[in-house]
Amino acid sequence: MNSPTDNSNFTTNATTDFFINFDGTINLIVSGAFQEDSDYGTVADRGFVYGTSSNPIVSINNTTGISGSNSDATGYIENLTSDQTYFIRGYFEYSDGSYFYGNEIEVSTDVDASTSRNVTLDIESSAFLIQTDFITVTLNINNVVKEMPIEFGVEYSVNSDFTSSSTNSIDNFDGIHNEGTIVVTSYSAVAEPLMSGTQYHFRPYVKYTDNTVTNGGTSTATFSTN
Template structure:
């Protein structure tokens, strides 16, 4: 009888031990990974009409499930996009991370979510956010420009003024240049564009050699920019005057 009780006790201990071991293994494999993409995406409309979408997110790894080989964001025009060769951007920075999808076609619904690519080739996907590349930036875009007080170049044929773009938000103009007139109120003004500008307008200095001016005459200059919808702006109140030789 004692041997029977001893045997039963040993079996009970063995069963409990195996059960606890299984529970411990299960605990080790709990998936604590997360990748939360912020639904408040940002955008920038390019000069050619395409749209850049800027996303941010925060992630949590789960070391018990292996190493992360790659971490990023994936987008698609249908829900639940999966990674392929041309629809991902690497997540940059430390938490929160960010990425920019560039040159997306206007007029589309876009679905975005964060992902982990694991070292074993499997993928983990986070929550999905939805946005659109149908954007009217007329009430949010802005650009600040300053005419430099000194000419870059001057001779008997003309002058080369410079303007500096000091800030730009939400949309790139399609044209940039100089508006000038002999009148301080810029009545009867003319516009000369920078013909070398082929891409987006950025924070940099633009210049152009302007000819056909009347000699020994005071001219008033200010910046000029035009958006795709036809709206024009001088990007602030900056003006300068130059006298031709």
């Protein structure tokens, strides 16, 4: 008796998306569609498998699960080495330990987000703490697109146009990227040393790995030291 034919399919889309992490590693967002052949066997697991050689097979730490509904699939492959070529394909693992593999795509992590990255920040209108020689403000990260900045902080000046400004970065800032999603985050930033009894203008800023600095929007606030 002939073995039944596996009529499953798993199509991985050639178009992918990426995110550049705080440490320069790359996350890839992969999508596709699949159809299981229930007459062939019971699928115990499904996902995307990846590697630096063509036709990767499932081994240790080279797969990612999928999310989605019905037959649509999205996978987040995280912390890949930059400037590398990866081969990716969808797979099913059957309950008997055998595998089905779909088509293969080739993706480069030699990516540049300089024209597509974006960040949205705002500064709260009430200061967290005001003293004679320093002010602590609260900054909110509302959105980070394509690339995580390497530095977040506050810019401040006695001038409303921010000429002759100073900056203080957030120490030991932890990345807030999680599988392609940016979590809305608030953090405190200290401006010091300041002159007593003086009004200062504040706005947030970020710096990227190529030393580009942006203020992440138009949010500003004004506070005076005691």
